Amino acid sequence: MVIRQLPETLINQIAAGEVIERPASAAKELIENALDAGARRIEIATAGGGKTLLRITDDGCGMSPEDLTLAVRRHCTSKLDSDLNAIRTLGFRGEALPSIGSVSRLRITSRPQAAGEGAEILLEGGRLTPVRPAAANRGTIVEVRDLFFATPARLKFMKTERAEAAAISEVVRRMAIAFPAVRFVLSGTDRTTVEFAATGDDRLERIAQVLGRDFRENALEIDAEREDVALTGFIGLPTFNRGNSLQQYAFVNGRPVQDRLIFQALRAAYAETIPQGRYPVAVLSIAIDPALVDVNVHPAKADVRFRDPGLVRGLIIGAIRQALATGGDRASSTGASGLMRAFRPEGAAAPAAAQPARPFGFHRSEAPPGDWSLERSPYRPYAPADGAFAGNPAAATSASAPFGSPDPFAAGLAESAPAQSYADSVQAAFSSLLTPSARADAPLAPPDPEALRHPLGAARAQIHENYIVAQTEDGLVIVDQHAAHERLVFETLRKGLRERPVTAQTLLIPDIVDLPEEDCDRLMEQAEAFRPLGLSIERFGPGAIAVRETPAMLGKVDVPGLIRSLADELAEWDTANGLSARLEHVAATMACHGSVRSGRRLRIEEMNALLREMEATPGSGQCNHGRPTYIALKLSDIERLFGRS
Known part of the structure; x- marks a missing residue:
């Protein structure tokens, strides 16, 4: 050849x-x-x-x-x-x-x-x-x-x-x-x-141009440094997530990259806060000495290799979790906008000519031209089918009365206020229909001004035995009591896992797990770190590990599967967080079953105690499954719903 x-x-x-x-x-x-x-x-x-x-x-x-x-x-x-x-x-x-x-x-x-x-x-x-x-x-x-x-x-x-x-x-x-x-x-x-117009040094403005204005309102800034690596950028709130990973961007020394280590670290940092199948929105920028990163891995230059991948991964996870702990508890603005869309009438966007204004609770009579009831007004009071008006039993026949026949409700209005205008008559009719609890002479007790200054405000009511409505100085908050209390219980259990050793259960017969010798070496290097988590391992020859104790919280556990998963994680990332993740998953399950259930009625004092505990607990803005625990609605948003702004 x-x-x-x-x-x-x-x-x-x-x-x-x-x-x-x-x-x-x-x-x-x-x-x-x-x-x-x-x-x-x-x-x-x-x-x-x-x-x-x-x-x-x-x-x-x-x-x-x-x-x-x-x-x-x-x-x-x-x-x-x-x-x-x-x-x-x-x-x-x-x-x-x-x-x-x-x-x-x-x-x-x-x-x-x-x-x-x-x-x-x-x-x-x-x-x-x-x-x-x-x-x-x-x-x-x-x-x-x-x-x-x-x-x-x-x-x-x-x-x-x-x-x-x-x-x-x-x-x-x-x-x-x-x-x-x-x-x-x-x-x-x-x-x-x-x-995309130039924004100079305002990186968040440029990111908002690309990802949308919603990101600017729901972003947390990242700024951390460890040894020779600096991490900056912006991440979205846990409740501001997407159905795919297309809005995750990573840069190394200004170079856009598609590095698996960076995106897996991002996913791990959000693991406890975002539902499965959802993805965070993030823009991460890593500044590192060019001698500590290899960008010549592939001609396309999309992959990079770090000299110390564990350092970079730990920096990303630590910085993101720190940002989420300090500022990630607030509700995303998309929750309020979604709530407003849900409340907005279907015909709100219709032309004004197609929807004439009319008093609330009245509908246009289908009368022939020239024949009007209620002082010849084009509207007459609406009555339910059973005719049961609170405070006005005489109106019981108005729903079935044929058009043109005497209307007892209208007649009552005419007798009580013959000199009043149409607007005054309508207001008088509306006042007579109010239930006693909503009357001006039986007002709801005003909230404590001090409680209104809290981020989640003062509890005012519970609706459907699951949602707490709280009033703040500039709006209102709706809280899912089960999801919120579930998060509080989980954080308490997780704090206990971190502050004291996990209870271990001794195996009657130690489990022997065969592994490659290099995996055994890595596991034994972490043996002391496993002990506080309730896992006790020993070397059993050159290619095997003997497991003598497992965490009691896990119950009956697949010991070989657990050990091999830890060995794989150590081989890839030089860390072994899988055991901690399993323990926290058990804690999350216990919290779900031990929290306040939907359908339980709470006293005002219990609601306020729950709100204060949420304000003091990191991560309370979303439940263990990543769903939001509350939605905040500003007074300006409410006024916009009613066309007052």
Whole structure:
């Protein structure tokens, strides 16, 4: 077999298979080049989902004709000298442009600021056209047409135009979050334009542009540092969650990454607060010495490897849990907005002409024109089918009385106040129907002003034997008593688990679990840490572990399964939190069955005691299953429901 050198074009096409997987990959590489060039405005135009056209325009430093010639050659870059431990730019491999040019029709037009004219270079299916002068503004325009026309097999595996366009949009969103000082404009075939205006140093404003304004109202700031790693960003409240993980973003030294360690740490930090199948919303940015992270794992540069993954994982989990403990108990604004939507009448959006205003409790009579009751008003009192009006038995016949016949209710009004206006008559009729408990002469006792100053206010009522309604200084709060008390009981049990050793049950016959020797070594290194949790293990030969005690809370436990799970966790993350998680799951189950049940009537004193305990307990904003325990509604929101603001 003869060994021969592959042609340069074929080498570039092979590289393109790794670097350029789809139009979104090309967009990512070209946007990174524009950012590395110092651009402050980047425009992305697409057609056919990026397969027909992908044009990136920036106002960066530009390239000279000599630089253009080198830019389309393999392994030529201005971003790296010789040290892979000092990568401080997004790109550095020098493969993107030659790879793209080998499978498409590539045109690059560029002009440095000091140059009097621009230059242009063409690359079609790997065939290079010499540089020629061209009219151009400062910066660079990279135009990619007919992507993968030179490799039809790859073109067959592309998705629909809509799917490819959505992938490009996601790339732009990630870059926009990472660089808030840069303006991004994305336009597509349908002539719609998405623009992310530059926000300078206001990262939260840029995140709100991308994720929506709701995130700004429901975000907690993260700012933590451990050794040589700094973590910043924003996370959503536990009750502000989503049905998928598309709104989770991670950045390492400004580079968008899809790192499994980061997202698993994020999921672990929210494990106790979000229901299964729901995902938190988060934007995490890690700043680390480039020598402590390897970004050269894959040509796409989406995966990274940390020198100390345990440190990074512990920092993420600790910082998020600390933020949730200090500020994560407040209710998300989406709960209030959802409540308002539920209360809003179905016809609220209808034109005013289609819904004439009318007094509450009255409906238009279906009388023929010119024949009106109640002082010829177009409305008459509404009566239930049984005619039982509280405080007005005479109205019992009004519901069945034919139109035009004497109406006892209307007659009573006329006799009692013949000189009153129609509005006065209606008010008098409404007053006569009030139940004694709602009358002005039997008011509800006012709440304690001191209690109103508490975050959850003063309890005022219990409805449906499950929901506590509390009044605050600027609104009201609705509390799910079972979910709230369940969380309080769970926190008490969990505190007990942490402050004193877990009761252990001794096995009559120790369980012997066979494991690889390296797993046994890892488990024995953590043996002392397991003992306070009620798990006692010993070495039983080179490849086995003897289990003598297990936590009593777990009852009958699958000992081999537990030990192997702990060994797998230690092998992957160098931590063994699985046992603690199992114990806390048992505590959560006990709390669910030991808390105040729905349907139990509570006294005002009990309701207020529950509210005060919620305010003093971290994590009380959601139950053990991740559902919210209360919803807050501002007075301004209530007034908006009634059209008063």
